[in-house]
Amino acid sequence: MFFFFVGGVEQGAGRVLKEAAGRCLRCGGAADLVETEKVLKLFFVPVWRWPGRDPAYLCRDCGLLSPGSLGAEPGPSLLLPREARCGACSRAVDTQFRFCPFCGSSL
Numbered sequence: 001m002f003f004f005f006v007g008g009v010e011q012g013a014g015r016v017l018k019e020a021a022g023r024c025l026r027c028g029g030a031a032d033l034v035e036t037e038k039v040l041k042l043f044f045v046p047v048w049r050w051p052g053r054d055p056a057y058l059c060r061d062c063g064l065l066s067p068g069s070l071g072a073e074p075g076p077s078l079l080l081p082r083e084a085r086c087g088a089c090s091r092a093v094d095t096q097f098r099f100c101p102f103c104g105s106s107l
């Protein structure tokens with residue numbers, strides 16, 4: 001197994017749109033309707049975040065975040081900014097980075 005990519009996409013809750021708008025699927029408690037955001041982490045550092053497409057219900061009791069509607073998630077590859085290259089090692093790096101993750105030189 002060879003990893004090109006150390007990290008992943010996590011979903012987080014943004015601001016509350018409507019309080020107690022729904023019920024938790026797991027515990028049945030009151031759930032707030034919240035905006036969602038997705039956070040792409042590389043090497044455990046958040047490098048990119050973007051709003052989720054759909055609001056979700058966040059349970060006040062158990063913290064379960066359940067989507068307002070089910071559907072295919074857009075892949076982060078569609079949403080990544082264009083590539084740049086490090087001047088020192090000429091590897092492709094994200095334009096959001098200030099330092100090259102491969103050789104550590106500033107970009």
Ligand SMILES: [Zn+2]
Pocket residue numbers: 024025026027028029059060061062063064
């Ligand atoms: Zn719950």
Ligand SMILES: [Zn+2]
Pocket residue numbers: 086087088089090091100101102103104105
């Ligand atoms: Zn480099």
